[in-house]
Amino acid sequence: MECVFGLVGNGFSIVVADTSAVHSILVHKSNEDKIMVLDSHKLIAASGEPGDRVQFTEYIQKNVSLYHFRNGIPLTTAAAANFTRGELATALRKNPYHVNVLLTxxxxxxxxxxxxxxxxxxxxxxxxxxxxxxxxxxLSMMDRHYHSGMSVEEAVDLVDKCILEIRSRLVVAPPNFVIKIVDKDGAREYAWRESIKDAPAPPA
Structure with a gap:
């Protein structure tokens, strides 16, 4: 029951992902971060098969870093998106990744x-x-409440409405969500929305 969503506001972009790692009827953990920082001003949020999701997002992250290292300039967001799309298209005819991506x-x-x-x-x-x-x-909540030029406060309020709707409507809804934001000051974690926490590890 994965969920990843995002939106663009006035001078920033925000992405949200559930933090559940599940297999069949089992929940393995409830604090899995599915939003990876590509570089100082880029985020990639992914959903899909856990192995493909982790391997593919790490592969994109390392290649974005490699391009910056080799050329001395970072990829633009559009260039990173097109590179990501190209890698998925290449893999599609060989051994496809079962992963969906929001790149911001x-x-x-x-x-x-x-x-x-x-x-x-x-x-x-x-x-x-x-x-x-x-x-x-x-998407239905964003269709109703989203407008261009939203402030950070308005966007976070809309994100909270989406999370509340997901929790109340899905039969098996993910309890926890992580929110990350990117703007002129860089990509960073904004907040977590938690309804349950993983128990601490027992002492060794």
Whole structure:
């Protein structure tokens, strides 16, 4: 019952993901961070098969870093999105990754942007997007309440409405969510929305 969604506001972009690691009917952990920092001003949020999700996002992160190391300049958000789309398209004909991605970033020239990339390598630049079962409710809430030029406070309020709707509507809803934001000051964690916590590890 994964859920990843995001939106673009006035000078920033925000992405949200559930933090449940599940297999079949089992919950392995409830604090899995599914939003990876690509570089100082980019985030990639992914849903899909856990192995593919982790391996693919790490692969993209390392290649973005490699490009910066080799050329001395970072990829723009659009270039990173197109690179990600290209890797998915190449893998599609060999051994496809079952992973859906929301890639967001902030560029000095163009400001914040959000890209929707699904497992069959469809790429779209969007103002708001979502993946997973929670997308049915997150998208409907964003369709109703989203407007261009939202402030951070308005965006976080809308995110909380989406989370509340997901928790109340899904039969098996993920309890915890992580919220991350990217703007001119960089990519960073904004908050967690927790309803349960993993028990601390027993002493060794």
């Amino acid at each position: 970033g902030y560029d000095k020239e163009t400001g914040p942007s959000l890209y929707y990339i699904d497992y069959i390598a469809t790429l779209h630049k969007v103002d708001r997007g979502a993946f997973g079962y929670g997308a049915y409710f997150a």
